[in-house]
Amino acid sequence: MATINKNYLKLPGSYLFSGIAKSVHEYETSHPDADVIRLGIGDVTQPIASAVIRALHAAVDEMGQADTFHGYAPDLGYSFLRDAIAREDYQARGCDIAADEIFVSDGAKSDCGNLQEIFGTDNRIAVCDPVYPVYVDANVMAGRTGEYDRVEQRFQGVTYMSCTEDNGFAPELPEEQADLIYLCFPNNPTGAVIKKDQLQRFVDYAREHGSVILYDAAYEAYISEDDVPHSIYECEGAQECAIESRSFSKTAGFTGLRLGYTVVPKKLVIEGTSLRDLWARRHGTKFNGAPYIVQKAGEAVYSDEGRAQVREQIAYYMENARIIREGLADAGYTAYGGVNAPYIWLRIPEGMTSWGFFDMLLDKARVVGTPGVGFGPHGEGYFRLTAFGSRENTIRAMERIRKI
Numbered sequence: 001m002a003t004i005n006k007n008y009l010k011l012p013g014s015y016l017f018s019g020i021a022k023s024v025h026e027y028e029t030s031h032p033d034a035d036v037i038r039l040g041i042g043d044v045t046q047p048i049a050s051a052v053i054r055a056l057h058a059a060v061d062e063m064g065q066a067d068t069f070h071g072y073a074p075d076l077g078y079s080f081l082r083d084a085i086a087r088e089d090y091q092a093r094g095c096d097i098a099a100d101e102i103f104v105s106d107g108a109k110s111d112c113g114n115l116q117e118i119f120g121t122d123n124r125i126a127v128c129d130p131v132y133p134v135y136v137d138a139n140v141m142a143g144r145t146g147e148y149d150r151v152e153q154r155f156q157g158v159t160y161m162s163c164t165e166d167n168g169f170a171p172e173l174p175e176e177q178a179d180l181i182y183l184c185f186p187n188n189p190t191g192a193v194i195k196k197d198q199l200q201r202f203v204d205y206a207r208e209h210g211s212v213i214l215y216d217a218a219y220e221a222y223i224s225e226d227d228v229p230h231s232i233y234e235c236e237g238a239q240e241c242a243i244e245s246r247s248f249s250k251t252a253g254f255t256g257l258r259l260g261y262t263v264v265p266k267k268l269v270i271e272g273t274s275l276r277d278l279w280a281r282r283h284g285t286k287f288n289g290a291p292y293i294v295q296k297a298g299e300a301v302y303s304d305e306g307r308a309q310v311r312e313q314i315a316y317y318m319e320n321a322r323i324i325r326e327g328l329a330d331a332g333y334t335a336y337g338g339v340n341a342p343y344i345w346l347r348i349p350e351g352m353t354s355w356g357f358f359d360m361l362l363d364k365a366r367v368v369g370t371p372g373v374g375f376g377p378h379g380e381g382y383f384r385l386t387a388f389g390s391r392e393n394t395i396r397a398m399e400r401i402r403k404i
Helices: 006-010 016-030 050-063 079-093 108-118 134-142 196-209 275-286 292-301 304-330 354-365 391-403
Strands: 102-105 125-129 158-162 180-184 212-216 242-247 260-263 335-337 343-347 382-386
Touching: 006 134, 016 354, 050 292, 050 304, 079 102, 079 260, 079 292, 102 108, 102 275, 108 134, 108 212, 108 242, 108 260, 108 275, 125 134, 134 180, 180 196, 196 212, 292 304, 304 335, 304 343, 304 391, 354 382, 354 391
Parallel strands: 125 158, 125 180, 180 212, 212 242
Antiparallel strands: 102 260, 242 260, 335 343, 343 382
16 A cells, blocks of 8 residues: 655645745735736746857757757766856866766756755754755655644754844854754845855864755855855865755746756765765766756856856846845835845834735735745744846835835
8 A cells, every 4th residue: 555755744834935826826816907016936037148048049959950969968967067167166266176076957946955865864954044945845855854843833853043133144053963054145035145254164063073064055146245155165174064056047047947056075975975976876866967958058158248148137136136125224124135145034013924914015015025934933023025026026016015
């Protein structure tokens, strides 16, 4: 008789963004004439750069000729893309990362959810609170946590590293032994960053305690301050204790193409076993790689023209972030983020829950955001808005919020 993985039953409900989509759908069904502005889900709105489009067209033409046709991608990804990533994203910043330590995938979300598979279920995880919910959810499904406490709004057996206004939304080191430490900087949802000396302390902790840091750098291209690290491998010893994931989704607008990568250094060895080799085995067994066409598009991002066009897109979204921050300030809200990340984290009025604020904003302003509690227990009392909307809708949304 077949059975189910009962760990899935620990999850308190639907995925955060699925719940938002359901609520918005119900509102629009009952208010068919409502002009709803979506600043909730972090999906990009600007067209893909023209340099990338040309690369896509050229790759499609190649697939139509026998002598240039490509089937399954290599397990790690095509060398033309991995070489560009190693050279431009790491070696140019002084990080000694080689192309054969880079694994191309269909996105950082997939990698962040799948990386936990190469670790034992007896490892204790530590996560920033609040943070992207995929990290906790994936470990719940794997059986690495206890039950969900609906009163505390957290899972038993998980170390939550508080990120609040009091500590500048930067987590302190775990007070108890943490085997797998999830860090996301720039942070989703708070938009916060940490300086190199703060990140170095986590690296030192991991090396001392035999822990592994799973570092999500999906938004590193949005960093504007010079003293903020773009990669954990800028820290001494990080290659011995850290895995880093990145995405083309937000950097180059690839949410509809799906492309990302993960770096697993050869120096990262646990119990005499290379984690790079374990991930290569898992990668080769369960994943056929992003398509050739998409990887050629990724290569074009690193061309001079592609880089310039991508920077323009990032600047567009960060101008949206400025508009949101200033608009919220004019409306009397305290807001954070939006300087090194495309997210704005606002404090909601006292006496309201973050889901209550979601309903109020949708009803009175017809603007959709993301309730902070969906990112962790310390997200209650806050709300996330994304800068990924169009300029017109961003301006209109702020005008509506000012009138509430």
